[in-house]
Amino acid sequence: LEIQIDEEIPDNGIITLELTLRDNKGEKKVRVDITVHAPVLEIVNCIVDDSAEGNNNSVADPGETFDLIFQASNLGSSNISGQFQIDNYGSELTVPDPNVKSGILQFGEHSYITVRVKLSESAMFGDYISLVSTLDCSPYIVSRNFTFRVGKVRESFESEGFKVFPWLNLSKVPWVINRNNSFDGNISAQSGAISHNNTTSLKIRILFSEADSLKFYYKVSSELNYDYLQFNLNGSEMLKASGETTWLKKVLPVSVGINVMEWTYKKDNSVSQGADCAWIDLIDFTASSPLRYIRRDLEVARIVNPIQKSSLGQEPVTVRLLNLGSDTLTGINLAYQVNNNIPVTQYFPVTIYPYQDSVTLTFDSRADLDRNGLYDILVYTYGNGDDYLLNDTLSITIENSELEENVSAYPNPFKERLNIIVTSNISDRVSIILTDLAGKRLMTSYHEITAGENVIEFETPKLGASMYFLSVRGTQIYKVIPVVKVRK
Incomplete structure (x- = not known):
């Protein structure tokens, strides 16, 4: 018995056959139900992988050769294979082989399909590169459009972590990666599962060379008006959302200079509703201006000694340093200079942990402030790979007005x-x-x-x-x- 099944019958659909069985003694009618197994295909997301021939920063940079890795899911109950191709990608992208075999797409599993591409040297920082991806397992064909940006501009969390950008995710209950609720692709960032009267924050510090804009998408499921997502820009509240929302877009202007961006989920002292969290996704940190992300930032916070006092002589130089970045700093180069004389330099074998960990250091060589007069004392860090240099230097002026010996x-x-x-x-x-x-x-x-x-x-x-x-x-x-x- 051969049966032709219509392509429109869905996976796990039921086909009912009414059979009549006859022999020389009579006939019998039989009803038979057959479950149809079919693939259910979806192109879930696309990530940039430049580990093989690029600089391994998960970002598409001008002139770089990298892999576009497409995640395909077969949510049906039957295996299938076919062809995968990308097209409509414009002149900035060169694709040696835009049509590749999909391999066997096992039912109930995710598969990864790799297409190698090269980005033009002329591609501009912040440019949008669009393409159409198609998975053709005839008669099952699915397509999806994707857009990525040139340079380190967009955070989509598709790398499944917080390592591509220098996030400060240091709350007692930190933010996490969510694979079930996203605006774009397959992944978003979700606030930590905090209890009442607590907060969880995700922060990043960025240096803008010119004024620009920030765009991101957010979603909230919480107790209306009491538990909420708050976004602060440089300490000022720019967004506060609670209750049940769909994915919403927020666009904000940012000023030239350093900008501190912080997403915080806050809970009051009672009641939990909904999923009791917030999500953020597809963050475009800039429209076009170049950025510098602050990963390493060592601040000379205070000159502890010398201080102004009645009696001065050979004075110890003591400095308090603050780590404002997201990296652990191991080993610090530090220097001081008195009245533009030859600097005193010293390497300190210390470790300072991320964001607001501090250390107080004293130079082995003392400053000679023995004679009458003004002493301009300059303390600075050097050779530490800092991303932000405007807080690396601190100075004080000390006056020795003692009667000269x-x-x-x-x-x-x-x-x-x-x-x-x-x-x-x-x-x-x-x-x-x-x-x-x-x-x-x-x-x-x-x-x-x-x-x-x-x-x-x-x-x-x-x-x-x-x-x-x-x-x-x-x-x-x-x-x-x-x-x-x-x-x-």
């Missing part, structure tokens, strides 16, 4: 007695040591001095005529003066 001796040459003048800004105890030319200590005495000018008489009756070295040392004083004794 001074030591002198007269008369010089002398016969028996030296008058030693010590000028100090503090009360102190000083030592006076006299040595010969060979460095042998001949005399030592100790004297209490007060703030201001002090005159100390130093008698040398037993010394012969010669040159000597007079050393005066205190808490903030150290000076060596050559003196000459002559005959009477």
Whole structure:
């Protein structure tokens, strides 16, 4: 018995046959139900894979050869195979083999079909590249249009993670990838499953070279007016949505300079409704202007020391650093400079974890602020691969207005007695040591001095005529003066 089944009968459709069975004794009518198995095909999504011949950043860059990987699903109950092709892709894309075999599309499974392409060198940052994909397993044929953008511009989450762009996803309950609810393709980002009185945030920091716009799609399923999705741009609320929504589009202007974009789902103190979450998808960070995503950002947050105080000398230089980026930073190059003199540089073998982890570091070499005057102290990082350089430098000005320390001796040459003048800004105890030319200590005495000018008489009756070295040392004083004794 041969049966021809119509192409329009769906998968798992039922065909009923009414059979009449006859023999020489009579006939019998029989009803037979047959379940039809057919493929149900869908082209789910398309991702850029430039790991083989490109720079492995999952982005279509000008002049790059990469693979377009199409995900095809067979949701039916029968295997099938056929041809896959792309067309209508424009002059910016070269496709050596636009028609490839699909391979066997197993029922109930996803299959991946790869088409290698090359993007023109002349493709401009932010350009839209469109194409039509067709899966032809005659008589089952499905098509889908796709658009991707040139350069690192669009986040669709189809890479199944948060690694293509430098997302800050550091909430106690972070955002996750959702494979069942998306605006474009197969995947979106979903807010973390938080409890009452909690929030979960997804943040990114981007440096714009000129004013532009941001576009994204969002969806919410929550308690109306109480649990909601909030979008902040540079700390200002630009969107607040709650209740049950479909996928909605939001377009916002962004200014030149650094922009902080943050999507937050917030819950109040009671009641959960719907899916109790929010989704975002297909984010176009810019329309056309070049961007710099802030992945590594080390900020010189504060100069802890030196500080302005009444007494200055050899001062330690201590700095607090803050990691504002999404990368863990291991090993820091840091420098300081006083009054445009030769910089003091040092490598610190420390680890600073992502976003607002901090560390306080002190240089081994101290800053000499001993003399009167103004000291401009500049502290900066260097050679750390920073994506944002405008917060890498910090400066302070310190004034040393102390009475300058001074030591002198007269008369010089002398016969028996030296008058030693010590000028100090503090009360102190000083030592006076006299040595010969060979460095042998001949005399030592100790004297209490007060703030201001002090005159100390130093008698040398037993010394012969010669040159000597007079050393005066205190808490903030150290000076060596050559003196000459002559005959009477």
